[in-house]
Amino acid sequence: MQYAVIQRVLGILLSLFSTTMLAPMLVSFLYDDGAWSAFFDAFLLILCTGLLCLLPVWRVRKQLRLRDGFMVVVLFWGALGVVGGLPLYLAEALDLSASQAIFESLSGLTTTGATVIIGLDWLPESVLFYRQMLQWLGGMGIIVLAVAILPMLGIGGMQLYRAETPGPHKDAKMTPRIAETAKALWYIYFGLTIACALAYWAAGMTPFDAVGHSFSTVAIGGFSTHDASLGYFDSTAIEMIAVVFMLVSGVNFALHFMAVRSLSLRPYRQDSEFHAYALLMFGVGVLTIGYLLLTHTFGFSEAFTKGLFHVVSIGTTTGFTTSEYFNWPGFLPVLLLFASFVGGCAGSTGGGMKVIRFLLLAKQGVRELKRLLHPSARVFVKVGRNPLPDKIIDAVWGFFATYVAVFSVMLLVLMAAGLDQVTAFSAVAACMNNLGPGLGDVGSNYSGLSDFPLWVLSFAMLLGRLEIFTLLVLFTPMFWEK
Amino acid sequence: MKIIVLGAGQVGSTVAQNLARENNDVTVVDTDISALQELQERIDLRTVLGMASHPPVLRRAGAEDADMLIAATNDDEINIVACQVAFTIFRTPTKIARIRAPEYLGEGKLFCQEAMPVDVIISPERLVRDHIRRIIEHPGALQVLSFADGRARLVALTARYGGPLVGHQLRDLAQHLPGIETRVTAIYRPGREQAIIPSGDTVIEADDEVFFIAAQRDTAAVMSEMRQLERPTRRLMIAGGGNIGRNLADALESDHKVKLIEANPERADYLAADLDRTLVIGGDAANQELLIEENIDEMDMFCALTNDDEANILSAMLAKRLGAKKVMALINRPAYVDLVESGIIDIAISPQLITIGALLTHIRRGDVVAVHSLRRGAAEAMEAIAHGDEKSSKVVGRRIEQLALPPQTTIAALVRGEEVLVAHHDTVIESEDHVILFLTDKNRIPQVEKLFQVAVTFV
Numbered sequence: 001m002q003y004a005v006i007q008r009v010l011g012i013l014l015s016l017f018s019t020t021m022l023a024p025m026l027v028s029f030l031y032d033d034g035a036w037s038a039f040f041d042a043f044l045l046i047l048c049t050g051l052l053c054l055l056p057v058w059r060v061r062k063q064l065r066l067r068d069g070f071m072v073v074v075l076f077w078g079a080l081g082v083v084g085g086l087p088l089y090l091a092e093a094l095d096l097s098a099s100q101a102i103f104e105s106l107s108g109l110t111t112t113g114a115t116v117i118i119g120l121d122w123l124p125e126s127v128l129f130y131r132q133m134l135q136w137l138g139g140m141g142i143i144v145l146a147v148a149i150l151p152m153l154g155i156g157g158m159q160l161y162r163a164e165t166p167g168p169h170k171d172a173k174m175t176p177r178i179a180e181t182a183k184a185l186w187y188i189y190f191g192l193t194i195a196c197a198l199a200y201w202a203a204g205m206t207p208f209d210a211v212g213h214s215f216s217t218v219a220i221g222g223f224s225t226h227d228a229s230l231g232y233f234d235s236t237a238i239e240m241i242a243v244v245f246m247l248v249s250g251v252n253f254a255l256h257f258m259a260v261r262s263l264s265l266r267p268y269r270q271d272s273e274f275h276a277y278a279l280l281m282f283g284v285g286v287l288t289i290g291y292l293l294l295t296h297t298f299g300f301s302e303a304f305t306k307g308l309f310h311v312v313s314i315g316t317t318t319g320f321t322t323s324e325y326f327n328w329p330g331f332l333p334v335l336l337l338f339a340s341f342v343g344g345c346a347g348s349t350g351g352g353m354k355v356i357r358f359l360l361l362a363k364q365g366v367r368e369l370k371r372l373l374h375p376s377a378r379v380f381v382k383v384g385r386n387p388l389p390d391k392i393i394d395a396v397w398g399f400f401a402t403y404v405a406v407f408s409v410m411l412l413v414l415m416a417a418g419l420d421q422v423t424a425f426s427a428v429a430a431c432m433n434n435l436g437p438g439l440g441d442v443g444s445n446y447s448g449l450s451d452f453p454l455w456v457l458s459f460a461m462l463l464g465r466l467e468i469f470t471l472l473v474l475f476t477p478m479f480w481e482k
Numbered sequence: 483m484k485i486i487v488l489g490a491g492q493v494g495s496t497v498a499q500n501l502a503r504e505n506n507d508v509t510v511v512d513t514d515i516s517a518l519q520e521l522q523e524r525i526d527l528r529t530v531l532g533m534a535s536h537p538p539v540l541r542r543a544g545a546e547d548a549d550m551l552i553a554a555t556n557d558d559e560i561n562i563v564a565c566q567v568a569f570t571i572f573r574t575p576t577k578i579a580r581i582r583a584p585e586y587l588g589e590g591k592l593f594c595q596e597a598m599p600v601d602v603i604i605s606p607e608r609l610v611r612d613h614i615r616r617i618i619e620h621p622g623a624l625q626v627l628s629f630a631d632g633r634a635r636l637v638a639l640t641a642r643y644g645g646p647l648v649g650h651q652l653r654d655l656a657q658h659l660p661g662i663e664t665r666v667t668a669i670y671r672p673g674r675e676q677a678i679i680p681s682g683d684t685v686i687e688a689d690d691e692v693f694f695i696a697a698q699r700d701t702a703a704v705m706s707e708m709r710q711l712e713r714p715t716r717r718l719m720i721a722g723g724g725n726i727g728r729n730l731a732d733a734l735e736s737d738h739k740v741k742l743i744e745a746n747p748e749r750a751d752y753l754a755a756d757l758d759r760t761l762v763i764g765g766d767a768a769n770q771e772l773l774i775e776e777n778i779d780e781m782d783m784f785c786a787l788t789n790d791d792e793a794n795i796l797s798a799m800l801a802k803r804l805g806a807k808k809v810m811a812l813i814n815r816p817a818y819v820d821l822v823e824s825g826i827i828d829i830a831i832s833p834q835l836i837t838i839g840a841l842l843t844h845i846r847r848g849d850v851v852a853v854h855s856l857r858r859g860a861a862e863a864m865e866a867i868a869h870g871d872e873k874s875s876k877v878v879g880r881r882i883e884q885l886a887l888p889p890q891t892t893i894a895a896l897v898r899g900e901e902v903l904v905a906h907h908d909t910v911i912e913s914e915d916h917v918i919l920f921l922t923d924k925n926r927i928p929q930v931e932k933l934f935q936v937a938v939t940f941v
Contacts, residue, residue: 370761376772378754378762387755 004060006071010079011054017080018046020137021087024130033124038090046083067479073149073470076141077462081106084134093124099451099458106458108134110465111142111349113222113319113436116447116454120227125208128225132212136193139219139349142465143189143253144182146347150467188256193218196245203237217245220349222319222436227444230309231322239309242320250277250316250344272383273345273356280355284339285311288332295329315339317351319436326426326443333439337426340433351434351464353403360388360396402468407432410460417453431457432464483507483845484548486574488534488564489555490517492814493580493606496834497552497841502527504928506845509543512555535563537571545572550845553579554604558586562598569599578602578844582725602844606837607725613836614730614810617829618738618783621712621808622705624691624829627854628698629865630897630916635701636667636863638856641690642709653682655707664696664704665904667894667920668861677861677922679892693856695895695918697902715782719743719806721767721797722788723753726812726833730785731760741776743767767797770804779805786811787831791818798827846927849934851916853927862927863894864919868911870936877917877933883907886933888926894918 021043028036064072084105088096096104100116107114108131120128197214201207209225216223226232230242248256251274258267268274289307292298298306306323313320314336326333343352363381370379380387407428414424419441426438427446441448446457463471473479483506487498490512498521502508508527511534512518518529532539534555545551551568553561561579568574579600581587587608593600616626625638641648647655652666669678670691678684686692686708696704705711716738720727723744731740731753740760744750747764754762765772767786778784784801786794791813798811803826810829813819819830835855842853852865872879876886882893882905893905897916903909911917919930 374761374763374776376763376765376775378750378764380751380755382755382758385758 002062002065002068004057005062005064006068006075007053008057008060009064009072010075011050011052011057013076013080014046014050014053014083016050017083018043018050020133021046023133024087024126027129028124028126031125033126035091035093035124035126038087038092039126039130041090042083042087045086049083069149070470070473070479073145073466074462074474076145077106077109077138077465081109081458081462084109087130088127091124091127093127097451099454103446103454103458104131105134106461107431107436108221108223109138109141110434110461111135111138111216111219111221111351112431112434112461112465113216114431114438114442114457114461115223115436115445116449118227118445118447120225121232129208129212131223132215132221132225135219135221135223136215138465139215139221139249140186140189142219142349143185143347145466146253146349150470184257185253188253188260189218192245192248192256196241199241199245200238203241204235205233205238209233213242214245217242217318217320218249218349220246220249220316220318220344220351220434222313224320229322230320234322236305239305239322242318243309243312246312246316246318246320247281250348250350252345252347253349254347255345270384273359276359277345277355280339280342281312281315284315284335287335291330291332292328297329310336311339314435315342317343317433317435319430321437321444324443326437326439337429337435337439340429340435343433353400353433356383357396357399359383360393361400364393364397399468402472403432406463406468406472410456413456414453417450417456419449419453427453427457428460431460434461434464483550484544485509485550485552485845486511486540486543486545486548488512488551488553488561489580490514490521490529491554491556492834493837494552494554495521496838497554498527499525500838500842501845509548511539511543533560535560535567537567540564540567540572545574548572548574550574550576551578552841553577555580558583562586562600565600566598569595576601576844578604578841580604580606582607584608584729604837604841606833607729609836609840610726610812610831610833611729611733614726614785614787614831615733617810618715618718618734620701620705621715621782622709625856626701627852627856627863629695629852629863629918632698633900634695634895634897634902634916634918635698636693636695636854636856636894636918637701637705638691638693639705639708641686641688641692643688644710645686645706645708647707648686648688648709650685651682652680652684652686655704658707659700659703662696662700662703663895663902663904664694664700665894666692666694667863667892668693668856668922679922693920695902695904700902713782715808717741717781718783718785719776719778719781719801721784721786721794721801722812723749723762724787724789727785727787728753728757730787731757735759741781743772743776768793768800770800773801773804781806782808784809788812791815795822795827799825802826802828846931849936850931862921862924864921864927864930866917866919866930866934868913868915868917868934870913874936875913875934877911878913880911881907882909882911885911888921888929888933890923891919891921891926891930894920 021039025036025039082102085101088094088104089098089101104116193214196217197210200210200213212225255267255271285308288311289303292303292307309322310325317340341352342358343354344350346354346356367379367381370377381393410428411424423440423442426440427442430436430438485501485506485508487494487508487510490510498508498510502525509530510521510527511530513533515531522529530543545568551574553564555561558581565577565579568577577600581603587605592598617623620626623637623639627636646658666680669680672689692708694704718738719741720731721743723742731742734740741763742760743763743765744753745766750762750764778801784806786798788794794811798809802809808828810831811827812831819832822830839854849867849869850864851867854863856863868877870878895905895918896903
């Protein structure tokens, strides 16, 4: 470990992050909502902390090593999550405890979208904008994390996307350097955000709501500026716009990049993960709409729009709602929750375990069946036409097993803390998958939970966002050995 | 013609033998002295010991005044370099190279004067693959040859009871199949060495091996006259994952269920990774338990395509006994081919004959575009294009009965545009017709070539 380098990175991160407080301050002046002082205080506090970190190690110039990479990634979400809670804690309009503020801030930065705040509609605009902005910034971090950094660290089979492996993305080596790659991805991210905001605006949102919701849509976050989420607008057009942009943001951004660069749809057509993602959304969609019709929950058009909207919103782990989906009949709430375990594609802003991992697990299952029928057959797990080394399959299995194990432990902890089973199960699932709303007591918000469950769930969000291993590796003695 | 053949392997020596037999001056170059000695003892040709791509070696082989270079070593790179050397230093007019790697074959722009000066590429594996594929696409056929870019097909099959024409005279065929142009060109009857050149009153018997020509779309209808039409081949097992086996699996896997057995574990892994839908099985194709385990009795076709003749024959026989509907064996030794086809094995594939046919096409003079060996080389089917006008050509504008055809040669059919015409004695040949001829004596080939040559005055 090179503590000096890490301290330096942390200092830079905090100093940079402090400047983002200026945006909500500006909003505060613009709307004259009187909440600017919280952001100003937070700005000064974070900036000073950052500079204090930075000063002693100002002259250190060293390369980051692989091991430092884990630390930096964890600090990015961990430390920013904590200091990001500062303005929420300081804001007079809100009456949040420290753990609630940190939960809210982490929920934003990890693009989860779980909230402890009730009465959003009466909050100052600057606070609302700050929450949306946190998600948007988190999304920016995630696409770089997912496309450039996790493959480099090789988390849970994601070395699949490493440029040097002849993987499904032969030309996935988009640009040779991470900084260039990040820039290219951010252009796409900006572009999508602008398009989304314009579309919302055209469909009838106020400019403030349009921008705010475009932030949380493209980031697959799910924060809204209204308690009723997107249901507030009661507009089919807005819902369908959200569906489109959620679907697009759930796709690997590297694919978007290649499609833009080659000006063709070929990259999507050739990508097996994209096929699986599309098929999954379609399948769950048909099932949900069909069941809604069968049980006469809604009429035809309502079943279609509400079914489709929630399947995409929950399936991509966004977490917008337009109705109380957690009260839908039969297996639907649990089906949707399970769909969020699959989540978005690798390299997207979506959460969950990622489609590619499930695709590989399914193919591995088929391989076992084939081996039973043909004991002498040589069978490989392939993505597209490329066989994958067993190492990657092992890593994916390991990821899956760890995900389930961590999930179970946290479920038990929450139940021990007094939550009922449905609430505990769905809360852990919704946080680990970075989905947001759960079932039961956490169906619409998390305000009813006490401090301890909130800390557990904050940890769950961080685990899910950092693909578990990045965070868990810090808890192993091997990591700290010299 | 003065011809240099590089490589005394299977392809090289067979080519050299065929060329020498047709009165060409052949020089064979190889690094293996025993192979050269063996060749020289058998055939009237010259041999040169040395690395085939080295200019001094080529010079010793007479490259300075050679008309043609056939690079047929086992090594693609040596073949390419040899052609380059022949082009740059010796200005050899015709350079033919055997190229095996599909990676080279896929690049269209590679083989030209500016890059790799190879005039003609011969890829035996690809030729054999296409040959087998045509047979699989015509279930019941022993051999399927294509003429005029596939517009006309020559099919060989064994007549069986149950075919409406079996036991009838050939002239009934026209009544059975009104509107279909077809011509039976030869019949081989078990126990008779010589081919029967059929006429209208020839009676087809069961077990006759019948050759006929028809347009591509009509072949199935004609075949159904000779035997009950078989179900299309769906399930297929290939033994041996060499280049031929791999290529065949690759070509067929999209619309057939293909299983491929390969003994070498590393090669099997490579194939499993490379092929998409083929089920690759590691093991020995002569292992009875393995074949039963993989449902050999459900297979429509079993193809033994390893490098080993004996292994192919035995595993094909085993597969047949275990219930495979039809079995095919790849056999390199010409002596085995006859031996095998009269027995349990349905189809023998001779890579030599297939390759030679393709190679010889480029050596022919006149406008001969294809020469195929039939019946293990006992007969030849030729395709020639008639050029010129009545004055410059010896065939254009004349009725078939007026042609000075050599003995034992018949004109079977004409392909005019998209149409396939059966040749009658009063059919008039037009310019640009593809004429398909049938020869039971291959020594007559030069005479046919001459017939189709255009007089010098025609430019």
